[in-house]
Amino acid sequence: GAGVSQSPSNKVTEKGKDVELRCDPISGHTALYWYRQSLGQGLEFLIYFQGNSAPDKSGLPSDRFSAERTGGSVSTLTIQRTQQEDSAVYLCASSLDVSGANVLTFGAGSRLTVL
């Protein structure tokens, strides 16, 4: 596609429910990243995928968070048993690969509110 597409754009859920956030990267981009943006906290790295390599999951804050990338394209970030502190904007980005010089293209984000 023309850009990185994320859905839903807004999600309100109750504490304890599971949520899934979807990211559709730019066609041909082999690297995909998830970040979390909280007020005053900047962008917190969560996970990245590069082709068929094992993903770097080192930024996931707890075992309630998981992500997968099917067929090297679409990615889903799943948060189980959501907590109020999970409320944030979840940003997905893609790049041609994880070569250091490559620029990330970001989606508009999914705003999650946990009541």
Added chain:
Amino acid sequence: AQSVAQPEDQVNVAEGNPLTVKCTYSVSGNPYLFWYVQYPNRGLQFLLKYITGDNLVKGSYGFEAEFNKSQTSFHLKKPSALVSDSALYFCAVRRSYGNNRLAFGKGNQVVVIP
């Protein structure tokens, strides 16, 4: 692990005055450095990057940044600020080899006063 510090929460500047947004970094080896901007209700957009070569990098919308290895800094500058430059600015760093996680700072809110 790589990290970025953006020491100021908010930068206020009068329209037409020079704008500077500060960034210092920490990384093993040589850095790749980036600036991104987030306008209200919009996604992050790439502004400029330093990979190698000339320490002064020019980017979009009249912005430039200077890489200073001895001070581990990569400050963003614009000679004459516009009201439309009001946005949230993020500095980011990654290593030039190995783990390619891109680490962002917490961001600086820039307010350009008419």
